[in-house]
Amino acid sequence: MIPEVYGEKGWALLSSSSQYYEDAKECFKKALEEDPDNIEWNLGYATALSRLEIISGTPENCEPTQSMKQFRRVLELDPDHTEAMVQLALKLQDCNQNEEAFTLVEQALHKSPDLPYVLRYAAKFLRREGAVEKSIELLKKALEITPNSAFLHHQIEYHKAEEIYRNLLKLEDLRQEDKQSIRLQTGLFELHHGKSESNAISHFLEGYKINYVSKSRGLCRENLDKIIQRRLRKYPSDSKIHGLLGFLHQLDGERCEAISSFKMALEFDPDNEEYLSAIFELRLSLQADNDLPN
Numbered sequence: 524m525i526p527e528v529y530g531e532k533g534w535a536l537l538s539s540s541s542q543y544y545e546d547a548k549e550c551f552k553k554a555l556e557e558d559p560d561n562i563e564w565n566l567g568y569a570t571a572l573s574r575l576e577i578i579s580g581t582p583e584n585c586e587p588t589q590s591m592k593q594f595r596r597v598l599e600l601d602p603d604h605t606e607a608m609v610q611l612a613l614k615l616q617d618c619n620q621n622e623e624a625f626t627l628v629e630q631a632l633h634k635s636p637d638l639p640y641v642l643r644y645a646a647k648f649l650r651r652e653g654a655v656e657k658s659i660e661l662l663k664k665a666l667e668i669t670p671n672s673a674f675l676h677h678q679i680e681y682h683k684a685e686e687i688y689r690n691l692l693k694l695e696d697l698r699q700e701d702k703q704s705i706r707l708q709t710g711l712f713e714l715h716h717g718k719s720e721s722n723a724i725s726h727f728l729e730g731y732k733i734n735y736v737s738k739s740r741g742l743c744r745e746n747l748d749k750i751i752q753r754r755l756r757k758y759p760s761d762s763k764i765h766g767l768l769g770f771l772h773q774l775d776g777e778r779c780e781a782i783s784s785f786k787m788a789l790e791f792d793p794d795n796e797e798y799l800s801a802i803f804e805l806r807l808s809l810q811a812d813n814d815l816p817n
Contacts, residue, residue: 525557526556526557526564529553529554530554530561530564530567532550533547533548533550533551533564534547534567536550537571537574541574544575545571545575547567548571551565551568551571552568560600562600562601562604565593565597565600566604566606568593569590569597569607572588572590573610579758579761579763590614591614594607594610594611605634605635605638606641606644608627608628608631609627609631609640609641609644609648611624612625612627612644612648613647613648616651616652624648628645631645637668639665639668639672639675642661642662642664642668643674643675643678645661646659646662646665646678646682650682650685655685659682659683662678662679663679681716684712684716688705688709691709699733702730702733703740704730704739706729706733706739707726707739707746709726710722710726710727710730710743710746713726720754723746723750724767727743728743730743731743731744731747731771731774732774744771747767751764751767751768761791762791763788765784765785765787766784766785766795766798769781769782769784769787769788769801770801778805778808778809779809781805785798786802
């Protein structure tokens with residue numbers, strides 16, 4: 524196919540479901556082999572990489588990711604590309620590089636105050652910073668420009684719902700079962716409405732860590748198991764998922780199984796101190812038990 528066809532196909536795949544993001548990435552990659560300075564294809568490639576990174580989770584070391592480098596490439600080609608600015612800002616925010624991220628968002632809003640895509644991404648950035656009212660204000664402004672956007676209507680309602688869950692998580696003096704239930708519902712909300720599997724995992728895990736037998740705790744574990752199975756089928760070399768499985772075995776007192784899972788995680792992330800430390804502590808625990816007198 525000619526590069527234009529690859530580029531158009533890439534954008535079409537990006538607008539489909541997440542199962543096509545890898546194919547979209549390959550389309551943009553092939554298009555760029557023929558025209559490496561094409562701004563829109565570079566943006567498409569960066570966007571595909573970014574979405575794939577979101578699915579796999581933010582790297583713990585937070586070194587510059589492929590998508591961050593690619594968004595910077597777009598800005599090298601076009602320093603005024605405001606959509607690349609706000610998308611790069613979101614990636615920087617993931618790594619707590621907030622100073623540069625804020626600067627990029629401010630520049631983007633100054634240069635393109637009426638561009639819906641920019642308003643949308645800037646709203647997401649502000650929401651994650653806790654500036655919910657300002658975020659909703661930007662979404663409403665975008666909605667005035669594109670009043671029939673179902674996505675923007677959904678985002679405004681999503682913001683309101685997220686604020687409710689955030690307030691629930693702040694509640695104190697709750698029964699253990701209620702804490703588990705809040706974590707379960709927040710995790711389900713993130714999974715199905717926030718489209719953030721990594722956030723969902725975090726909430727399900729917090730719910731399961733509360734050592735109280737309840738239906739909510741069981742459902743937290745059930746959802747974690749489903750995510751683990753799905754991710755391992757699709758990404759068998761995902762160190763974080765093997766590490767998560769190891770941690771669950773550890774919580775369940777299954778020390779040998781936990782060591783096995785952490786070892787597998789280390790095969791794909793050999794310098795991870797958390798996994799190395801977990802194996803060391805588990806082995807010490809097993810050794811201590813073996814040294815106990817009969």
